[in-house]
Amino acid sequence: xxxxxxLAQQLGQQIAQHQRTTLLAQAxxxxxxxxxxxxxxxxxxxxxxxxxxxxxxxxxxxxxxxxKLQNIEQQISANEKLKELTxxxxxxxxxxxxxxxxxDAQLPSL
Numbered sequence: 739x740x741x742x743x744x745l746a747q748q749l750g751q752q753i754a755q756h757q758r759t760t761l762l763a764q765a766x767x768x769x770x771x772x773x774x775x776x777x778x779x780x781x782x783x784x785x786x787x788x789x790x791x792x793x794x795x796x797x798x799x800x801x802x803x804x805x806k807l808q809n810i811e812q813q814i815s816a817n818e819k820l821k822e823l824t825x826x827x828x829x830x831x832x833x834x835x836x837x838x839x840x841x842d843a844q845l846p847s848l
Contacts (some may be wrong), residue, residue: 758830761826761829765822769823778820782810
């Protein structure tokens with residue numbers, strides 16, 4: 739089993755060094771340094787949580803709450819750094835799905 743752990747560590751190192759991983763890290767760093775982007779994410783999370791809570795409590799969701807969430811979503815989609823981060827996240831997830839699919843293809847059906 740130790741050999742498998744070593745192989746997994748090597749794979750992890752290769753993934754960490756891959757261009758998609760480094761580009762994702764750079765995009766995340768740029769977003770973290772952009773106070774407007776960070777604030778938009780915080781506002782979005784708060785508003786989404788508020789709407790989710792209202793849904794859980796089966797309370798009506800006011801038009802104002804929906805509009806506020808849509809407004810924040812529009813601001814997020816217009817933010818270049820957040821757009822870049824989203825693109826890099828999609829690229830990274832695609833890579834990881836392909837890696838997992840390749841591993842799964844080598845395993846017998848259980």
